[in-house]
Amino acid sequence: MREVCIVGVGMSKWGEVWRQSLRCLHTEAALNAIKNAGVDHLDSMYVGCMTSGLFVGQEHLASLLTDYMGMPGLPATRVESACASGGLAVRSAFIEVAAGFSDIVMASGVEKMTDCSGDDATTALAAAADQEYEVFHGATFPGLYAMMAHAHMEKHGTTREMLSAVAVKNHHNGSMNPDAQYPFKVTRERVESSVMVANPLRILDCSPITDGAAAVIVTTVDIAKKLGKPYIKILGSGIGTDMIQLAQRADMTTIKAATIAADGAFKMAGKTIKDMQFAEVHDCFTIAEIAVAESIGKYKPGQAGPAFLAGESALDGAFPINSSGGLKSKGHPVGATGVAQVVEIYKQLTGQAEKGRQIPNSPKIGMAQNMGGSGGSSVVHIMEVA
Amino acid sequence: MREVCIVGVGMSKWGEVWRQSLRCLHTEAALNAIKNAGVDHLDSMYVGCMTSGLFVGQEHLASLLTDYMGMPGLPATRVESACASGGLAVRSAFIEVAAGFSDIVMASGVEKMTDCSGDDATTALAAAADQEYEVFHGATFPGLYAMMAHAHMEKHGTTREMLSAVAVKNHHNGSMNPDAQYPFKVTRERVESSVMVANPLRILDCSPITDGAAAVIVTTVDIAKKLGKPYIKILGSGIGTDMIQLAQRADMTTIKAATIAADGAFKMAGKTIKDMQFAEVHDCFTIAEIAVAESIGKYKPGQAGPAFLAGESALDGAFPINSSGGLKSKGHPVGATGVAQVVEIYKQLTGQAEKGRQIPNSPKIGMAQNMGGSGGSSVVHIMEVA
Numbered sequence: 001m002r003e004v005c006i007v008g009v010g011m012s013k014w015g016e017v018w019r020q021s022l023r024c025l026h027t028e029a030a031l032n033a034i035k036n037a038g039v040d041h042l043d044s045m046y047v048g049c050m051t052s053g054l055f056v057g058q059e060h061l062a063s064l065l066t067d068y069m070g071m072p073g074l075p076a077t078r079v080e081s082a083c084a085s086g087g088l089a090v091r092s093a094f095i096e097v098a099a100g101f102s103d104i105v106m107a108s109g110v111e112k113m114t115d116c117s118g119d120d121a122t123t124a125l126a127a128a129a130d131q132e133y134e135v136f137h138g139a140t141f142p143g144l145y146a147m148m149a150h151a152h153m154e155k156h157g158t159t160r161e162m163l164s165a166v167a168v169k170n171h172h173n174g175s176m177n178p179d180a181q182y183p184f185k186v187t188r189e190r191v192e193s194s195v196m197v198a199n200p201l202r203i204l205d206c207s208p209i210t211d212g213a214a215a216v217i218v219t220t221v222d223i224a225k226k227l228g229k230p231y232i233k234i235l236g237s238g239i240g241t242d243m244i245q246l247a248q249r250a251d252m253t254t255i256k257a258a259t260i261a262a263d264g265a266f267k268m269a270g271k272t273i274k275d276m277q278f279a280e281v282h283d284c285f286t287i288a289e290i291a292v293a294e295s296i297g298k299y300k301p302g303q304a305g306p307a308f309l310a311g312e313s314a315l316d317g318a319f320p321i322n323s324s325g326g327l328k329s330k331g332h333p334v335g336a337t338g339v340a341q342v343v344e345i346y347k348q349l350t351g352q353a354e355k356g357r358q359i360p361n362s363p364k365i366g367m368a369q370n371m372g373g374s375g376g377s378s379v380v381h382i383m384e385v386a
Numbered sequence: 387m388r389e390v391c392i393v394g395v396g397m398s399k400w401g402e403v404w405r406q407s408l409r410c411l412h413t414e415a416a417l418n419a420i421k422n423a424g425v426d427h428l429d430s431m432y433v434g435c436m437t438s439g440l441f442v443g444q445e446h447l448a449s450l451l452t453d454y455m456g457m458p459g460l461p462a463t464r465v466e467s468a469c470a471s472g473g474l475a476v477r478s479a480f481i482e483v484a485a486g487f488s489d490i491v492m493a494s495g496v497e498k499m500t501d502c503s504g505d506d507a508t509t510a511l512a513a514a515a516d517q518e519y520e521v522f523h524g525a526t527f528p529g530l531y532a533m534m535a536h537a538h539m540e541k542h543g544t545t546r547e548m549l550s551a552v553a554v555k556n557h558h559n560g561s562m563n564p565d566a567q568y569p570f571k572v573t574r575e576r577v578e579s580s581v582m583v584a585n586p587l588r589i590l591d592c593s594p595i596t597d598g599a600a601a602v603i604v605t606t607v608d609i610a611k612k613l614g615k616p617y618i619k620i621l622g623s624g625i626g627t628d629m630i631q632l633a634q635r636a637d638m639t640t641i642k643a644a645t646i647a648a649d650g651a652f653k654m655a656g657k658t659i660k661d662m663q664f665a666e667v668h669d670c671f672t673i674a675e676i677a678v679a680e681s682i683g684k685y686k687p688g689q690a691g692p693a694f695l696a697g698e699s700a701l702d703g704a705f706p707i708n709s710s711g712g713l714k715s716k717g718h719p720v721g722a723t724g725v726a727q728v729v730e731i732y733k734q735l736t737g738q739a740e741k742g743r744q745i746p747n748s749p750k751i752g753m754a755q756n757m758g759g760s761g762g763s764s765v766v767h768i769m770e771v772a
Contacts, residue, residue, distance in 0.1 A: 001486065023518075050445060053510070054439045057513055057521070059436055063467070067630050067631075067634075072628050073646055074627055075625040075626065076625075078465065078466045080447070081448045081464060099481055099484060101481055127438075129446070239430075240461065241448055241449050241462050242453075243453045243458045256459070260459055372446055372449060373446050376453075377449045
């Protein structure tokens with residue numbers, strides 16, 4: 001296998017973007033990434049998108065998006081694994097370049113979520129859960145993660161204050177991210193007095209509904225060197241699945257798919273969690289950041305919450321998590337999220353994080369963990385700067 | 387790159403399968419393929435599905451389907467390129483095995499289309515066209531292909547009789563396929579007196595709405611030899627896209643994406659169209675079989691229709707096309723179709739085609755051409771028996 005790296009990144013504006021449709025958002029991010037990398041062509045493209053069918057009635061993104069990028073004919077594949085679709089696009093591009101099938105591949109992600117009503121968005125997102133055994137009976141994602149939170153509190157003594165600490169920290173980081181949907185700080189009091197969505201999760205425990213796209217250019221180290229742009233190596237890629245129904249799992253306080261994906265990525269990279277200096281993780285709800293930090297092996301079960309309270313995951317902490325602001329503050333256009341995590345790792349490793357968001361002491365290695373549904377799938381990447 | 391082959395295949399029953407949901411159909415085909423190949427595990431899975439979101443409100447198939455196969459944890463990726471999703475799953479599995487990332491990978495496809503009304507199915511399928519510039523203005527797929535048929539008739543003198551010849555031949559072949567949805571023969575008169583859908587296309591020019599799944603096991607030649615089962619090599623894989631809107635293309639009588647995909651597959655295989663002995667092509671409408679046969683270079687523009695009338699594409703003709711019955715008779719569960727085409731190539735090359743459907747003189751090499759939308763994407767594979 002060839003050495004693979006990321007040599008350029010691009011984002012669209014994230015938020016409620018009324019003036020842009022799915023194709024426009026994607027084109028903006030894609031052209032930004034192409035310009036950033038300085039490449040003069042692509043060999044193929046992988047786009048992650050969860051459910052453009054339910055959100056905007058549009059499938060067949062391989063054809064639509066290459067066309068609107070002005071590149072009809074370009075080999076293109078849309079991949080989907082619910083909210084892990086973006087990470088999956090990065091993984092697919094990585095495999096294609098590593099294998100020598102293609103030299104320059106774009107991995108992108110997009111979701112246009114605000115063109116339908118809030119109720120409809122909840123219904124569309126619910127397609128990531130088991131339609132017959134969960135959704136039909138009334139389960140939505142806030143409800144499923146609320147059950148995970150209750151279980152975590154019951155089993156490990158996780159507290160309301162620990163959940164709040166995740167929101168406060170991520171909004172602090174996001175306030176310095178020019179691409180973030182909600183770039184404002186929140187206090188513990190504001191989180192805990194925000195409207196209840198599904199007990200114990202309040203609105204400020206939940207990631208928002210977002211329109212947005214992100215893209216990265218994946219290529220070989222040799223080509224990156226010729227381009228003369230900053231690049232980071234992809235050392236490892238891991239993927240895992242788990243039972244789609246929360247009720248079927250032996251333990252709903254841990255995310256087994258994330259454990260499998262992280263183990264796979266570490267094995268390929270020849271690294272362990274101890275080698276990691278920071279991470280972007282999938283904080284679709286505050287409880288998810290806690291559960292994932294434990295599932296990838298950074299903390300023992302029940303230890304992530306107390307560590308977060310002690311500030312370990314802050315920008316200047318021992319192991320910064322979600323320096324981008326995470327899904328919580330940056331936004332969560334579901335298909336784009338996994339790609340945007342890699343964009344943040346690229347910025348941090350190449351010293352390009354904006355507005356004081358840069359992690360101190362120039363980190364050299366980090367990881368991105370992306371997740372689908374209530375943890376039914378996960379994709380993890382380990383990246384290092386040369 | 388390693389030598390890659392297909393060592394086992396499986397199908398579910400195709401048709402209006404009221405008693406089985408999407409997950410059941412897929413599990414049936416998957417377990418049949420695993421049994422047929424004699425493998426004791428999988429390393430990963432790629433599933434092609436166009437729009438389970440719009441058909442049955444279910445995305446996140448990587449998690450759902452591995453779970454229902456009894457293999458939670460298995461790395462899995464859902465790929466989508468409208469009706470070319472199945473071919474794309476085969477291509478993705480091919481890349482992963484060729485690259486050495488995995489040794490035994492399942493490529494599968496599934497679509498459950500009859501759980502919604504006929505109108506809703508037409509709307510769901512329309513997500514493969516341009517939602518903003520085609521669908522919003524009333525275009526449906528029968529309408530788009532009807533325009534292609536009119537253009538082909540006008541430019542090349544293609545006749546009603548030539549379209550009918552495709553339907554008659556494919557139903558003849560499908561009548562011998564135990565998996566086919568409509569395994570009955572039709573006459574030219576019956577085709578031409580069937581109800582009009584979109585002039586000149588009548589109902590017997592159109593592929594049906596189908597529930598079904600198909601799966602193949604992709605592995606290395608070394609492993610296939612150890613398994614002791616019949617196998618066929620994948621010599622080449624090609625993929626292409628084109629503008630999604632029919633109106634934007636310079637010529638709507640040819641399928642440029644199919645030309646690009648075929649050229650790519652031939653180049654990788656070191657073969658030309660002249661080396662091919664038979665093909666499965668994407669006859670979603672009768673006109674498509676004619677346009678594709680020309681686009682992949684088998685016939686010059688305008689020459690496929692007359693050749694078909696002369697019997698060249700029949701089972702005992704010079705170049706049999708759609709020995710399976712094609713989408714027309716076998717059915718068209720959109721995400722599964724591209725995989726089922728490869729199932730047929732496998733059966734023909736290993737001498738296992740049922741009920742007198744076997745192509746005479748034991749063909750050694752054949753191709754499968756799968757297509758999305760009105761030709762906005764295409765995937766082609768070249769396969770050879772050892």
